[in-house]
Amino acid sequence: MDLNLIPDNPYVLLTPGPLSTSKSVRAAMFRDWCTWDAEYNDIVQAVRSRLVDLATDTPGYTSVLMQGSGTFSVESCITTAVPDDGHLLVLANGHYGERMARIAERAGIQATMLDFGETDAVEPDVVREELANDPTISHVAVVHCETTTGMLNPVEAIGSVVKEAGRIYIVDAMSSFGGIPMDMAGIGADFLVSSANKCIQGVPGFGFILARRSEMETLEGRARSLSLDAYEQWKVMEDKGGKWRFTSPTHVVRAFAQALDELQAEGGVAARHARYSENQRLLVQGMRELGFRTLLPDVLQSPIITSFLYPETGAFEFDEFYSRLKAMGYVIYPGKVTGAATFRIGTIGEFGPQDVPGLLKAVAQALDEMQGEQALGS
Secondary structure, eight states: GGGGGGGOOOEEOOOSSSSOHHHHHHTTTSSSTTOHHHHHHHHHHHHHHHOOOOOOOHSSEEEEEEEHHHHHHHHHHHHSOTTOOEEEEEEEEEEHEEEEEEHHHHHOOOEEEOOOTTTTTOOOHHHHHHHHOTTTOOOEEEEETTTTEEEEHHHHHHHHHHHHHOEEEEEEEETTTTOOOOOOHHTTTTTEEEETHHHHHSSSSSSEEEEEEEHHHHHHHSOSSSTHHHHHHHHHHHTSSSOSSSOOHHHHHHHHHHHHHHHHHHHHHHHHHHHHEEEHHHHHHHHEEEEEBBSSSSBBOOOSSSEEEOSSSSSOOOHHHHHHHHTTTTTTTEOOSSHHHHHEEOOOSSSGGGHHHHHHHHHHHHHHHHHHHHHHHH
C-alpha cells in the first residue's frame, strides 16, 4: 500500500501507551482477515514464537495472546496462575502494583501487598524477610516499570530472592518489554505480561503472557474466568495452530506483526532502548533548563515515562498546559501520584531524539503564554 495515503497523526502521543505508531503499522490494518485462514493463523504462531525469542534465549518458554487491554492479560495471568490454596504477595510502589492486589482480592485469591510508597523502589531484602516469615506465600508479583511515576524496579534482584525461596514469580513488564533489555530466564520470571501497544509499538487490542512451559502445563482448571482462562487460550493456540477461542483481534495482530518487523529492523531491543534512553535524557535535560524538577532521582528513573513536578513559582494549571501542548502537536499525561502535583511525559513510540527539541520548544512557548496571560490578569 502507498504509505502516502495514510494520514499523518494530528499529534505525538507522549504517553506510556497507546503511543504514536508508524504509518506502516497503521497500514497493516487496511485488510480484513478471516480467522479460519491458515495464513492468518501462521501469523499468530509466528508472533507467539517471536515474543518468546525476545524474552529469552533459554529453551522451555511459551506464550499466549489474550484479547483486551494489558490489564486483561495481567488479570488472566493472576487468576489462572494462582491456585485456590495459593497466596499472592504483591510488591507495590504505585497504581499498577495496587491494581494487581485488587485483581487478586476481587477474584477471591488470598493476597498480601507490601507497599513501598510511590517514590521508593521495591527492596529485595524486605521481600526476603517477608517470604521467610510467611511460608504460605506461593506467588510473588511486581511491576517492572511502574508508570505511575516512571519508576524502574530491580526485577532481577527481586527474582533472585523469589527463586531462592522457591516461589513462583510474576512480572508485569507492561511498559518495559521490548524497550528495555531483559532475559526472562535471567530474572527468574515464571510469568511475564505485556501488551501490543507499548514498547513494541503496535496498537491496542491484545496483550500477551510469556511463561515457563512447565509451569503453564500445570494450570488446567485453575482459572476463575471463562474468557480470561490463560491455560485454555494457550491450549487452543497450541493444539489448533494459532486459533483463538473467541473472536480474534485480527487487524491488531497484523499490525503487531509489522511492528515486530520494525523492531527487528531498528536493531532489536538494545537499539530501541538506546533511542528511548536518549529521548528521556534529552527531555529531562531540557525540562530542567526550563525550571522543572523530576519527581524521582535519576537512579530510579526508567526511559519510558518521566514525572515532573509542577513549577514552584506562579500558578500552574495542568489542563491549560495540556491543551496548549496538544494544540501544538503534543499530548502528555496528567500525574498519578497522591503525594505531589505532577504531570508525566512519555518517551517511547514513533519518536526520536531529533523530535525532542520541538517538544521542548512547545513546552517553553506554552509556559510563556500562560505566564504572560497571568501577568495581564494581575
